Amino acid sequence: MSTVTNSDIERAPDRSGATVGNETLLEVRDLKKYFPVKSGGVIRRTVAHVQAVDGVSFTLNKGASLGLVGESGCGKTTTGRLITRLYDPTAGEINFEGTDIGHLTRRQMMPIRSEIQMIFQDPYSSLNPRHTVGTIVGTPLRVHNMVPEKKTLPRVQELLEVVGLNPEHYNRYPSEFSGGQRQRIGIARALALQPKLLVADEPVSALDVSIQAQVVNLLRDVQDEFGVAFLFIAHDLAIVRHFCPEVAVMYLGKIVEIGDRETIYEHPHHPYTQALLSAAPDVKQAAIGGRRERIRLEGDVPSPINPPSGCRFRTRCWMAQEICAKQEPPLLQIGKRHKVACHFAGEIHQAPARPITTEMLGVDDQGNPTGGATPAPMQDQPGFADSWFDLKSKSVTSA
Amino acid sequence: MSTDTFERADDMAAPANPSDPFLVVEQLTVKFPTHDGLVQAVTDLSYTVERGKTLGIVGESGSGKSVSSMAVLGLHDPKHTRLSGSIRVDGQEVIGAPEERMRKIRGNSIAMIFQDALTALHPFYTVGDQISECYRIHHRVSRGEAKKRAIEMLDRVGIPQANRRVDDYPHQFSGGMRQRAMIAMALVNDPQLLIADEPTTALDVTVQAQILDLLQDLQREFNSAVIIITHDLGVVAELSDTTMVMYGGRAVEYGATREILTHPEMPYTWGLLGSIPEVAGDANTRLIPIPGNPPSLLNPPSGCAFHPRCPHIDKVPGDLCRTTLPDLVPGDRGANHVKRCHLANPSEIYAGEVLPEIAPDLIDPETGEMIPEIAEVDPDEV
Amino acid sequence: MTGFIIRRVLSSILVVILTSIFVFVLFFKGLGDSPARNACEKLHNGRCPAPVLASIKHEMGFDKPVATNYAIWAKGIFVGRHNVYSDGKGYNCPAPCLGISQMTSNTVWHDLKTKYPATMTVAVGGASMYLVLGVILGALAARWRGTFADRLLVGGSLIVSSIPYYLVALLAWIYLSLQLKLFPNTGYYPITSNPGKTIAYMALPWLVLGLTNCTSYARFTRGQMVETLNEDFIRTANAKGVRTNTVLFKHALRAAIVPVVTIFGLDFATLLAGTIFTERIFGIDGIGNWSLQALQPPMDINVVSASVLVSAILVVVANLLVDILYSFIDPRVSIA
């Protein structure tokens, strides 16, 4: 059972009504972050760029959660850090409640900073070992003048209780807590400012399996109770599925597929998503004797310094054809809440014989330009449109 | 592969009975005296692994998985370790064996793959050097031949252009390639026992899948015994024939893998199964975490080590769980499935209480019984 | 690799040029016209008539701006200078011209060349001694860490390094050389004419340098080794069945030696720039002694600035060599 339910905190009266709204909280548009690669020597020239995040767009509603999955180095953490403005974006917009915070100065960010908080991956290194838990959780309160000085301690204790820690332990140091408890401290710190958006960067990866569930449940309770929106970053597909009704799959700095949970997990249309899902070991399947067919991907993720031309996945894709090297597939909406970036998008083993993108790109089947592109709706725009490109009828449809 | 393993020949002076399991561990206990006290890392651990079979060891961080398997290779510093019990590799006792004999076994008939291949490979030597070093220790061959062998092994584990990549340094390899190089090194002497300590924990899922497939193929090819250590039940489910669950330095459940996963009889195993979300399961079920924290190995809990966290403690009469250590004995499912728990009717509790909570999709909605595929698992089949 | 070396060489040259400007300007400005006054008083027995002073000042360049003087001086290093004024006379100073020494009236370069072999011999011999001894002792102590031998080494080395170096050197000279006559008289004997004699004369200084300094190297190496022996790749080597000594000296030492090399590079450069105590106590006529004499009033400014420049070059070169050595030891560095 979750520790929050055990504690005697009052639950929000209406769990569904107040939380997940239709109002957009965050809209990320064509976000890019290039890290310079410097040469050695006295004069350190920039010799190349790591295209860590290269044109990412999505929206996140108030109280909703979006999962961000993908392999190591695909830019998940960088995206999270851009949104919390720990990094400055190279290009693109981050609209938080309608204001583009991508280019605000430190001072201008101050009031917004408290609204967007981050939970870090490593509960061991993200807490200052020389500060007590009370100081760690209380500092944001003091910095942002959230509560009068003498109310700080009661508020800290309240927060500790929310995350299932003993409020009497405010005077202890992080080293006196276990990994799961430390992650709770990190969550309490993030909650101190009553943020509207929590960016959780692999919040459970460093924890033991049995402890992971405690923390995931806690995050769920926090969301139900306070209506916080989550950008949930993880490489564990099962955890993301468990936590997020909407999931974006990233590959080498780009979103290759985004959609609601059922679509992504039951009907993935991008070969990479399909491979990722088939690779995750599955206990129950194996236990009852069945083993899902596994797609074997060759090789590793290519370098983001010099990504492949056209479709970035083509070096490992078993369906890649000529057009994939020549044309980058647009992130095309193909369902009510489903977008995919692949010339041959389709359910597994049902990929279309011809590229689906030729008309909107104005190219032939091999990817050579023919002129006269007819753009599809919502191509590379954040969020979902009311009409989309239907794969069966090969035409624009709406609900 | 030829059998000109000259050093192995004198090792195996006493020919072992080929029907005996390749590895027999009996009542292994490993303790580390430290400044804070005696760390009881492994207590009274027994298991066997046969040729061609895979044993999966799962358990929480610090439950003694690595320590116990390092003991098989005799890798503990005798000055700082107290070892007791018996470990027999192909009939030969390992505990107390002279260093020189252990040296001939290590990397030769028993090889080990470590978790983080970047730190486990020497940063200053080429991958090829490190693989051929392992070959040359145990075979009297020239440098050139050893290098050829290294290329052959790299090729076998799927490194493209192995003859060029053989001269690369580990940092020039990606994570998955390093792990493959590590596997190549472990396999270079065709070991009869391969111990893989979390071989995929640091890797991405797609790369993990590649490595697991590779391990399975190679095992089939050489008929070696394999121990795979992991905290990922999914890996165990796909790879191992038998599974041992460890908690607080002891085995708490041991049996055929399908049996353990479908008819677990020990509350900690239930907890493990309940805490992992499934890629294919119902997304809206709540995860059932194990409350509390892992036990201290300096002052292990009295009685059953799991009792401070066990939700079923009240089903055991009296104070038994707190006072008496349960034995590792068969439950209701036959002699080949043992568990360390006082519960008298674990199968009933699992089917009636636990399964509906952790995996409602495995219950037939009409009858309220387990779905047939699960119910029919044969406890003795390995 | 080549690119890396070229870049490092260029930046080293930059450092040397900057140091030379710094040194030259500081001395030239700092001393004002006092060198000219000194020379004038020397020529005229303590008195100094104004017209003479003016002409000396002109000869010495005090009527020109610092930059011009620096340019003349720097150009002289490459092409030589004619008619360099010193003590009322003009000297010819062929390239590389670092000026004329007031002490000897020779060119500074000439003196440098005669003094240098002695310092070099002391430094190379002593440094190789302490490096080899220290590293081996440190590695063995790490292997037997926690044992009596280890504690003895660590404790002993602490004691040795707390005694001032000159005291050890002095006592060693008095007892081992003078009293017990275990070693012949010390000093520098040109290595080209009789290497055996050179070694015999140098043995004591080398030994003293080696033994006193090796303790800190042993401790440092031990620390690095203990850390390295806990690395995963050492466990891998053991799991492969590699012999204990091979693990120690091939696998562990190769990784542990990197920071030792860094420190050694700098230490060695300092040694090369002159070992004042060693040279004085053992009566070796080297660079250290030479620059010490030059510092006595009236300061021999050309010798002093030359020796500063030489030490700067040595430190820079040592750093460069260490970096290059690095990229041989650690393959990850060479790409930088």
Ligand SMILES: Nc1ncnc2c1ncn2[C@@H]1O[C@H](COP(=O)(O)OP(=O)(O)OP(=O)(O)O)[C@@H](O)[C@H]1O
């Ligand atoms: N500060 C930085 N400077 C240069 N490159 C960086 C920096 N931070 C990240 N990168 C690079 O950007 C890419 C994306 O990194 P990021 O940390 O966002 O990946 P990730 O998806 O979070 O991966 P992981 O799952 O391993 O955490 C990587 O190639 C990384 O090496």
Ligand SMILES: Nc1ncnc2c1ncn2[C@@H]1O[C@H](COP(=O)(O)OP(=O)(O)OP(=O)(O)O)[C@@H](O)[C@H]1O
């Ligand atoms: N040399 C040692 N000295 C003292 N304690 C040790 C030593 N080696 C291991 N331990 C302790 O023994 C216990 C068991 O460690 P072990 O490495 O076997 O755990 P594990 O099950 O492999 O965990 P993980 O999943 O984190 O690898 C741990 O508590 C560890 O701290």
Ligand code: SF4
């Ligand atoms: S666009 Fe081509 S290469 Fe890319 S995922 Fe689709 S089929 Fe594969």
Ligand code: SF4
């Ligand atoms: S013995 Fe008791 S405490 Fe231990 S697992 Fe069984 S029921 Fe729980």
Ligand SMILES: [Mg+2]
């Ligand atoms: Mg990350």
Ligand SMILES: [Mg+2]
């Ligand atoms: Mg381990």
